[in-house]
Amino acid sequence: MANNIIVGLDVGTATVNTVVVGVERGKSRPGAGPAESRKTLRILGAGQCQNQGMRRGYVVDFDETVSSIRKSVREAERSAGLPIKRAYISFGGVGLGAERSQATVAVSRADREISEADVKRVVSQSEANLSHFANKQILHTIPLNFFIDRDLKTTKPVGLKGGKLEAEILFITCFNQHYDDLVRSVEAAGVAVEDVVASPLATSKAVLTKRQRETGSLLVDFGAGTVSLAVFEEGIPISLESFPIGSSHITSDIALGFSIPLEDAEILKVSFGSENFSKKKLSEIINARLSDIFELIEGHLKKINRNALLPGGIILTGGGAGLANIAETAKDYLKLPAAVGELKDLAGADKLAGSGWATSVGLCLWLAEEKEGLEINSHLPSGIKNVKNSILRWFHSFLP
Structure with a gap:
């Protein structure tokens, strides 16, 4: 794979998302060195596949997870017209x-x-x-x-x-075991792991503005099996947490509340309503579970003394961020400005159909910055080959 290609691979509880980004160097100004040349990022391809091999962010069915990764990667290869041999992957879920x-x-x-x-x-x-x-x-x-x-x-x-x-x-x-299982799954799918990044930190690069990171903001990644959060202040993450609850729990609540199959409950959740079901009851079921989730988030903010003290507000992302009125619910419960995060405008973004791409795109954006950092930031196991100083550069971008 060419040196100017970056692959971000997000192995989630519900889906595996693969994004291929090309880094094109433009002409630099007269007298400038190579490091000062302008870069253009373009999404070359993407692949998404349903995943039933994970639970709450960790591998429970190795073969199923490997199969889902292969399918997602192959779709991205067809979309980009390039072979994928290695990737940067995200880690999320319980234990993070x-x-x-x-x-x-x-x-x-x-x-x-x-x-x-x-x-x-x-x-x-x-x-x-x-x-x-x-x-x-x-x-x-x-x-x-x-x-x-x-x-x-x-x-x-x-x-x-x-x-x-x-x-x-x-x-x-x-957790060591969760980490090792994820890396083994990716490698068994024929993809070498270049580096591993905590999902909320990767996601932040795709949806947070510099001002939000500076003034103080809360990123909430609303996944199927888990909700992960990261708090930013003065440009750096100051806290991170994950909870074993996600949008799939809302689906289960709807299925129980209306005595319908999970597949129908998922459709009802996403569409938020049907003439055959009470919208009021549906709203009550969803809001009850959201209250549980926001109570956990509020508890974490109180623990770090940031409850209602983040001017940059709450930025919601992940598949669960597509729930109707979720930003208003978050605003009312946590007493902070709230909005659903939007991906930064990138060339080729039309290749990203559907939701849930923020983490894989964020991986690519972070790597593309090529910042220099401190050697002390790398903690990769010796078993992962071809590791560069990417992690070392990344956190330099957080520093003032």
Whole structure:
């Protein structure tokens, strides 16, 4: 596969979405170097396939998951007219979460100037200080703040002077078993895994504006089996969580409430109404489950002291974001501005029929930025081949 092609693969509970993006370099201004040349992104192809091998974001039927991935990838190959050999994949679902940790180290140089080695040491110590880490692994390491001699607060300590360097780090983690099963499924489908990204962080690149990330916003990825969220402030994610409840639970509630098959309940949920069913009862069933979900979200915001304190509001995405009046329901319950997220305008977006593409598109957008970052941000297992410094570059785009 050509170096200017990026593939984003989102293996979800309901569907597997594959997006192929081409990165075209335009002419740079006179005297500019290669790094300053303009880039144009174009969606070259996409593939989507129903998936019945996952539950709440993790693999329960290996063969079914592999088959769904193959079908999605093959459809994307036909659409793009290109073979797909490797991809960047997202990780979501139960077990995805985040934990903050702090550490302090003495600055090593005699002249008290802070070096990259000092930053690596304090981040490594923060990782060592993590609690409740059994059966988990780190997906991403995000420096939130550095403090020099408990006085100066900064996000870029290298080159500054002091005696002690303290760090506050956000570690995004997942269950080892769920991670390994997902990677094995993708590789068994004939696709090499280049890198793995937490789904809410990938999705944020496709639907959040820079202003929303700066002023404070809540991204809610409303999937079939899970609801994942990420809170952003000052350009970086400051919290992340997932809940084992999603839009498929609403479908089940409708099926029980009207004594109809799940297939009919799904149609009723999406169309929001039928002359054969009471719209009032349907609304009550949907809102009851939405209240449960927004109560969980509100509890998380209270836990991190951000309840009703995010001026950028709530941005809803994922298949469940297509529910009628969901933005108004979120606004009324959480007392924040709310809207359904829209994909950033990209050439070739007409190839994305239907919903649920934000995560796979976000993977491609993030990789295309090619930012340089800190080496400390990569936590990929040695079993994954051909890993570049993509994760290292990505989080640099969050920093001020």
